Amino acid sequence: MKLNIRLAFLVALSTLAVGVSPASSNPVRSSQSQVNEITVISNNIELNRAKNLARQAAENANGGLGEYRAEASMHGASAEAPFVDNGDGTWTFTFQGHKPGASVYTVETVVTVSQNGRITVDYNGRIRNSSNVR
Template identity: 40%
Template sequence: MNQFKTGLVLISGLWLLASNAATAQATRPLPLAQPKAANLARMRAESLNGGLSQYRAASCMYETGAGSCLESISDGGFLFRFQGGLPGWQQQTPPNPTIETSVLVSRDGDRILEVTYNGTVR
């Protein structure tokens, strides 16, 4: 019986290691500059659109690295495209964004290179 328990613990441990390795391979690590670039892009949109009392970016811009709002990564930098609107717009049914913003941030995440669009939702 003792050997059975030892074998079960060993098999369980191997299964946990294998599942953790699969999870680690499935999720690519973020470039170190991406979260910084996302924060910079979101803050620029907040500033352009009247501050937090008048504007909220899409929830994807509050996720680490804003992966679902990231349109592309290139030598030119990180390009984020996201919607926004009055505070509470995402809680409406259906959500009613009024503003769309595209911001290009440098590869190091330190500078806004260009706000390519900030206007009505296209």
């Protein structure tokens, strides 16, 4: 029985190995395309770092993880986080949070993070009416 399982595994593995061709999976790209791709990846890394710093600043300002949880968007993909690119090398994140286990958000936090990691908590308090923000 073990021989049949090993044989089936080897057949499956060899089928996968033959079906993958590195030459066909790497299309020819221009150098400009590669530069743009590198820039996008670099910006995503910086934005993700900024998102994490903003969330951590809110956690610290609200008593730590034992007292506060930021909304789910601050834990996911950086492009889905509630942020504004200020165009000057900074991003401003505006997001809500609540006590652990609660389902109603009670705190609004606005944090600006620069590419060099400087963090400014612009607002941390009760959730404001959206017409009063900014």
